[in-house]
Amino acid sequence: MFPLTFFVIIPALMLLGLWLARNINQVRGVMVAGSSLLLALSIWLTIDFIHQRNAGVTDAMLYTYSIEWFKPLNICYAIGVDGISVVMLLLSSIIVFTGTFASWKLKPLTKEYFLWFTLLSTGVFGFFICVDLFTMFMFYEVALIPMYLLIGVWGSGKKEYAAMKLTLMLMGGSALLIIGILGIYFLNGSFSGVHTMNVNEIAATSHLIPVALQKMLFPLVFIGFGVLGALFPFHTWSPDGHASAPTAVSMLHAGVLMKLGGYGCFRVAMYLLPQAADQLAWIFIILTTISVVYGAFSACVQTDLKYINAYSSVSHCGLVLFALLMMTKVSCTGAVLQMLSHGLMTALFFALIGMIYGRTHTRDIRELAGLMKIMPFLSVGYVIAGLANLGLPGFSGFIAEMTIFVGSFGAETATGSVDVMRRVATIIACTSIVVTAVYILRVVGRILFGQVENKHYLELTDATWDERVAVCCLIFCVAGLGLFPLWASNVISDAVGPILSVIHG
Secondary structure (H helix, E strand, O other): OHHHHHHHHHHHHHHHHHHHOOOHHHHHHHHHHHHHHHHHHHHHHHHHHHHHHHOOOOOOOEEEEEEEEEHHHOEEEEEEEOHHHHHHHHHHHHHHHHHHHHOOOOOOOHHHHHHHHHHHHHHHHHHHHEOEHHHHHHHHHHHHHHHHHHHHHHOOOOHHHHHHHHHHHHHHHHHHHHHHHHHHHHHHHHHHOOOOOEHHHHHHHHHHOOHHHHHHHHHHHHHHHHHHOOOOOOOOHHHHHHHHOOHHHHHHHHHHHHHHHHHHHHHHHHHHOHHHHHHHHHHHHHHHHHHHHHHHHHHHOOOEHHHHHHHHHHHHHHHHHHHHHHOOHHHHHHHHHHHHHHHHHHHHHHHHHHHHHHHHOOOEHHHOOOHHHHOHHHHHHHHHHHHHHOOOOOOHHHHHHHHHHHHHHOOEOOOOOEOHHHHHHHHHHHHHHHHHHHHHHHHHHHHHOOOOOOHHHHHOOOOOHHHHHHHHHHHHHHHHHHHOOHHHHHHHHHHHHHHHHHHOO
């Protein structure tokens, strides 16, 4: 119980510490101490998880614990992690830690900002450790609600519009989600006699739910989570939300929060409604293929740095859902690697964009040029983020995308023959690689090189120590995953196997 429960206890203690803090230094101290503890705990958990797997522990979930807290609906505080959950917890802790330093000088209302930021991270951590459907949904809502205030109060541009649009669309997805979750609970209880909210227990008997009823529930649950995963055409909240959010919120939003969508689609929609997932996958493969290509082309025509990265996130998160729907072990492993990789890369991008905007007070690429001469550290960081995003070998993006495309192209039909539809979709999705290179190289060449057009920029300074901490940590992680990916792919692959065995069973 205790290793996982600490992921909820530590943020709760951080909230208490922030509430009691009397000045900005105490606020910063609480955030650094709490985020450092979370990072250390997630690193220890990852190492210990790998050690237990290597020692021969084959349980689907480790560190499990369950206690009932609402008997009429059999709702429990049930926790446990597999390889997918472990890497998501590691990603979340890295983003929270670096986001703390990226927001070091945020004003005004610094204390209140970090209170909402910590509450959001509490929901994220709780979602990834829970295996009870209703408790997962509860933490999911806790993660969504603070976004409204974080964008509406501390954002920029059309922040009220973006905050309201984001909230309404995600709450609409949540409405579909709660209907789907309750439908799974009651139908599984009716046809199997097992009344439980536990994900793994439902999965063991979910095949007893008639296919016709599964087909009714699957779109509700998949779209409910898919809205957060930027599934076309429900993605329109994402670019506006990203563009208006403050730096650390954009980092956590794109780096972690959007991963709740992909995680939920795989862990809940596909795992608990396997026959419907198999039969309806082609519809959502079409939608995700559109997401991948549309997001990349849309990024090409943007002039705002945040909008470019936001549409890029639509493309990359679409690739996650695309790979999951291919339902091969390699493609699903690549999907989770892409969640990890994209979370790190996009957090690095948004951190750098926020630092550049904080100095130049513009994100319009037409007004930026020659930044390499003025702020070389931030510029080199931006080049590294761009190269990782376009899939340069040696960085995490290459490993994730190649695993996805290889796994997706090898998808087969139920009879073992080549699945032409999936192969065609994979080839179309592959075109996003070329388009991504176009908009990344265009932006890098436009804003970093050439002559400085605005003479006031010559007086600007480079990154401060707190900004360098955030950027260096993220670059280290992006390069580390790209150079040493096997530990992550092995952990993820071991967790993907049991889920796919239920889906194909």
